[in-house]
Amino acid sequence: MKVLHRIFAFLLVPALGYLLGATIFNHFWDEVEPGDLANAPYIATAKSCERHGPVTLRGFGYYYRCQTQARDKADGSVGTWAVTGWLEPSDIGKEYAANTAKRGRDLHPQARPQSQVVMGWLFTLVFAIVFIIAFAKIAGPALPEGRRGRRMPKRYEPPTT
Template sequence: MTVVRVLHRFSAFLLVPVLGYLLGATIFNHFWNKVETDLHGADLVITATSCERSGPLTLRGFGYVYDCRAKVENKTNGNVTTATTRGFLTPELIGTEVAGSGFRRGELYPERPYAGWGMALLLPFGVLWFYVYIRIAWPLLPERRKARRKPVRYQRPDSAAEPDRTVRVFGGHRRVWLFVVFLLGCAGVFIHPASWAVVGLVLLAVAWQALRGPMIAVSPDGLAWRGTSLTWAEIRDVRLTRRNFLLVQPRNGEEARIGRFGTEQATRIHVAMGHFAQAPYVRDDVVLG
């Protein structure tokens, strides 16, 4: 059983992320590395002179890539230079003139009329990979596993065992602006590859929100949130603000600020506090306890 858990953790936190990156990089670079032999309107003319192979596994994904020395002719001023580039040139293109768009951060770039298809395929792949990752990592969360192992079942009136009445509220406020940024980032990848950083940051933010567990758990014994657990006797008072932040003031220590919650989540917390709170609780102008 221990071996199975180790393999599960290895898959969730190392194998799946690395494999997802490599597959995504393979899809992206398959279209990104296309060359254009039509020199009409090109700023640069690139001619490969020699190539060296790397692979079959690199940061560009699965498959072989080539580091090629190439002659670069500027069609505007006639200057000719020599440069080294990786990815889009292959030994089959040695001696063939291809169109280039210029240098970025010292690296030579080609014209990429087919790159947009790679972007279009990479987005659904990213969503699918993110879903698979969550499905694999979900059971490793302590609170999730506890909820699955001990589901609330029907109890006979004469049964001594009591069901778990804890109310767990996951997630936080639904940030519409985050979804808007995600859409803008997806649209921006067709304009500049740096937009993928925006898409990646949004996905990481969503993953962190989903994986870090319940924001608050309300039970007859007390409150628990993100590694902190207090009994009702240890709590001086609790307040749910108009902006749906939960403020917990312990008898010893600084006030804890939890949230921001959505309207539906705040309502669940308010109802749970009405049932279980054994310390003074306030929501706006309503006082319980």
């Protein structure tokens, strides 16, 4: 029985916590606005989308991975990017202002609603605190007896004669 408790406490609970935290964060993070197309370095247009889910590293639920055509405004070149999460099939054909990461690998939206970003971080932080407390309550009894804490040594009393 102790083995099952340890498996539950140290394998299943952390995995479930990660998936719930990722779900909360990505729900708010994937909200985007079209942005200012005049000042954007790239103009992204979704061409096709593929649905993934229901349980992935992004948490619970479904998300879309879209093939996106991105036009570089500086030189006019057009490239194809795979965008995860922030575009959906309803966005096919719409133009979004986009940026690239430092190394130019990922395409990111230029404008995210700031209130959504703050709420995403806040709810994820609250969830993390609650999860750590719950994990300590669940995992504490599963630890070996010697690891729970040291007991105070008994004071030596000389034998009475």
